[in-house]
Amino acid sequence: MEFPNHHRQIVEDLMAGKFILPTERTFEVLKENEDFYEHFFKASFNFELKFTQDYAYLVSDETNEMLSRDMCIFIALLSYELDRDGKNFLERIQYSEFEIEEIENYFTNSSYIDLILSNKQLKDAESRRNFINTLNRRNIIEKIGDNRFVFTSAHKFFMDFASDIVKFENVKD
Amino acid sequence: MKAEPRTILRFLLEYFDIITDLYDTQSKDGIITFEVLNQITEKHGFDIKIQLLEYKVLSNVNENYEIRTVYYNLIEFILSEFKPMLPETIEKYHISIAELFRKIREQLNGDKVLLNQRIAELSNEIRSFYEMVEKNTISLLNETRELKANVKKVDYREKIIRASRWIDEYIIPLNKILDINHSASIANKLYDVSEFSNKYRLNFDDENTRVQFERLYFQLIQVNDNLLRQSKILTNELLPLIERIRTESIILTGWITYLKNPYKQKAPKILKRKEVTVYSPDTFFNAAEIFEQFKNEEDVYFDEEEVEAEKWIFDKEHYTQKLKENLPVDNFFKWCNKTLKDDYKKVEIEKFFALTSLAFDENLLLEYTAKPEYEKIKINDLTLTVPKIKINNHGIS
Numbered sequence: 001m002e003f004p005n006h007h008r009q010i011v012e013d014l015m016a017g018k019f020i021l022p023t024e025r026t027f028e029v030l031k032e033n034e035d036f037y038e039h040f041f042k043a044s045f046n047f048e049l050k051f052t053q054d055y056a057y058l059v060s061d062e063t064n065e066m067l068s069r070d071m072c073i074f075i076a077l078l079s080y081e082l083d084r085d086g087k088n089f090l091e092r093i094q095y096s097e098f099e100i101e102e103i104e105n106y107f108t109n110s111s112y113i114d115l116i117l118s119n120k121q122l123k124d125a126e127s128r129r130n131f132i133n134t135l136n137r138r139n140i141i142e143k144i145g146d147n148r149f150v151f152t153s154a155h156k157f158f159m160d161f162a163s164d165i166v167k168f169e170n171v172k173d
Numbered sequence: 174m175k176a177e178p179r180t181i182l183r184f185l186l187e188y189f190d191i192i193t194d195l196y197d198t199q200s201k202d203g204i205i206t207f208e209v210l211n212q213i214t215e216k217h218g219f220d221i222k223i224q225l226l227e228y229k230v231l232s233n234v235n236e237n238y239e240i241r242t243v244y245y246n247l248i249e250f251i252l253s254e255f256k257p258m259l260p261e262t263i264e265k266y267h268i269s270i271a272e273l274f275r276k277i278r279e280q281l282n283g284d285k286v287l288l289n290q291r292i293a294e295l296s297n298e299i300r301s302f303y304e305m306v307e308k309n310t311i312s313l314l315n316e317t318r319e320l321k322a323n324v325k326k327v328d329y330r331e332k333i334i335r336a337s338r339w340i341d342e343y344i345i346p347l348n349k350i351l352d353i354n355h356s357a358s359i360a361n362k363l364y365d366v367s368e369f370s371n372k373y374r375l376n377f378d379d380e381n382t383r384v385q386f387e388r389l390y391f392q393l394i395q396v397n398d399n400l401l402r403q404s405k406i407l408t409n410e411l412l413p414l415i416e417r418i419r420t421e422s423i424i425l426t427g428w429i430t431y432l433k434n435p436y437k438q439k440a441p442k443i444l445k446r447k448e449v450t451v452y453s454p455d456t457f458f459n460a461a462e463i464f465e466q467f468k469n470e471e472d473v474y475f476d477e478e479e480v481e482a483e484k485w486i487f488d489k490e491h492y493t494q495k496l497k498e499n500l501p502v503d504n505f506f507k508w509c510n511k512t513l514k515d516d517y518k519k520v521e522i523e524k525f526f527a528l529t530s531l532a533f534d535e536n537l538l539l540e541y542t543a544k545p546e547y548e549k550i551k552i553n554d555l556t557l558t559v560p561k562i563k564i565n566n567h568g569i570s
Contacts, residue, residue: 017444047444058444069440076428076435083425090421112432138443161441162427163420166333 004033014041014049017064019139019154020056030056054153055139070121071140074131075158077116081106090159093151100129100147181228184221185244191217192230195240196248200256205231205238255312257339258305260346266302267350267359273298274366285379292385295366296392302359303396306351310403310411313343317414329426336419344407344415351404353397360400367393487527496531496564505532505539505562510550520552538566 004010006026013020020027030037034051041047041058048059075093082089085106104125107116116122121131132149135141140158141149185192194213198205210231214220225231231238240248249255273295277288320327320335327335353360367390374386431438495512502508509528513520532539540563550557 014444015446017446059442060444062445063440063442064445065440065442068443069435069438071443072431072440073435076432079425079428080432083421088421090417090424115432115435157441159424162424162431165427165430165438166423 004029004036010037013139014047014056014058015045017058017138019152019157021139021152021154022054023152027056052156054156057154057157067121067134070119070131071135072158072161073115073119074122074135075155076162077110077112078103078106079162080112081110093155097144097148097150100132100149103128103132176228184224184228185230188217188219188221191219191221192240192244192248193252195225195231196245196252199240199245200254204234205240207236207238210238253311253315255308255315257312257316257343258309260343260350263302263305263309263347263350264359266298266305267362269298270295270302270359270366271362274362274369278369281373285382289382289385292382292389296389299363299366299389299392299396303399306347306400306403309343309347310406313339313411314406317411317418321414321418329422329429332422333419333426336415336422340412340415340419344412348404348407348412351400351407353401360397360404363393363397363400367397485521485524487524487530489531492528492531493534496537501563501565503563504548505529505564506550506557506559507548510552522552522555525552532562537564539564 006029010020010026010030013026020030030051034049038049038051041049046060050057050059079089079093082092107122107128110116121127121134132141132143136143136149138154139152140154141151143149191213194216195205195210198209198213202209210222214222225238226233229241230244232241273291277291277295280288317339320332349355350358351360352358353364355361370386370390370393374383374390377383377386492512496502496508499508506529509525509531510520513524513528517524531537541560546561547558548561550559
């Protein structure tokens with residue numbers, strides 16, 4: 001049986017919980033073989049392949065909720081602090097580079113400091129640095145050297161989640 | 174007594190701060206009460222109530238006041254502080270323009286004076302329509318930019334509501350009015366008027382009417398260009414800007430809601446990474462090894478392993494006894510060879526050497542000539558040269 005090009009890379013990345021991005025050559029292969037990979041992951045592992053124009057990733061019933069929650073807290077806090085600072089948070093996250101120092105300033109001076117201190121992955125500078133590396137491994141950010149990074153298009157996954165909170169609340173109301 | 178126009182204009186200039194305050198009050202409350210009028214004039218230190226009424230800037234409404242429309246529009250225009258108008262208000266021009274145009278077409282050969290008056294009216298209506306569209310675009314842009322900068326610290330939910338309202342109630346309907354491709358739009362109607370006036374500005378028997386049509390035609394060229402520009406502002410700038418405010422506000426509201434209690438909220442599903450990787454450097458070879466054993470379809474036979482001969486252990490006592498029984502032995506090495514041949518048929522070299530070790534038994538009396546005599550013994554393929562040794566006795570003789 002013949003597999004699409006870069007099959008091994010695609011499987012390795014997705015199984016490692018990474019987001020595959022449009023900038024990667026594997027994204028195009030996934031796009032061309034979306035049906036195959038949907039079936040492949042469902043039949044092989046009972047995982048669901050989610051494919052959008054901005055990212056592709058795998059979902060299973062066995063989900064890493066703790067990591068996902070901390071990622072949401074990280075992005076939520078950053079969005080809130082950027083907005084409070086008079087910045088256009090969505091544009092900054094979409095298009096700008098961040099310095100670790102800037103992140104540190106926002107987190108150490110945040111009014112959500114109690115929440116930050118209670119979170120193992122975000123409580124101090126070292127934890128946050130490790131957490132940023134986790135985000136990098138998952139392709140949610142791309143590190144540029146040791147002290148800078150940009151968000152990838154995978155950030156939209158979390159922004160969509162935030163929008164859904166409001167929509168869901170409106171439905172409840 | 175009618176006031177001098179210059180006097181009125183000078184009055185407006187001199188007391189413009191008071192007039193602006195009155196304008197703000199009316200814009201906000203819809204009316205200027207007697208008390209507010211007194212407060213404003215007292216604040217600025219000038220009692221100009223009489224002049225305001227005398228110059229017809231204000232008019233009485235029951236016991237209150239309002240700025241006359243002509244002055245209100247003037248100040249509004251000067252300050253560029255227009256309030257967005259509902260498209261329904263603009264839509265009324267559709268009726269007036271369509272009606273005038275219908276009458277012009279139907280009574281083209283009727284009374285020329287009336288025709289010219291109708292063309293002039295049509296031109297006025299078109300001008301008013303365009304001004305209203307322009308005012309609306311400016312006001313929407315101002316409001317949007319203000320909301321974007323959020324100087325008034327509007328709550329995120331309120332931002333979503335406002336942005337949604339502007340999109341749904343103002344911009345989209347206004348865009349429909351300006352959409353020339355939409356047959357029911359005012360822009361489309363203006364296009365018909367333009368075609369019509371173009372035809373009759375060149376081909377009409379009355380010169381005055383030709384000139385009127387010519388003016389209308391050039392006015393419409395300008396208006397169409399301007400409307401196109403307004404439409405572009407709406408679709409290219411305003412709509413994305415408001416859409417963005419709405420999206421941002423929704424996301425931020427979502428995050429703030431989430432941050433209230435992230436530990437009780439559901440998190441989005443992301444894959445739990447497993448330590449076992451599907452591919453490892455060895456997996457391929459391991460899998461290949463497993464599958465390769467099934468690949469060969471030929472029958473596989475296993476030869477029965479030969480039962481290994483029991484390991485031979487030299488029984489010294491047995492052979493010492495045997496030697497004793499055979500004494501005297503003239504040639505010890507020959508005796509060894511013969512004994513083994515009798516026992517095993519085939520003499521193996523290790524057995525031979527084991528047996529010859531009896532010669533070192535201290536109890537054996539060995540005899541050999543002073544000059545050694547040698548002879549050859551053949552053991553399988555090996556020929557050994559050994560001395561001739563005689564054994565007469567065992568033990569002390």
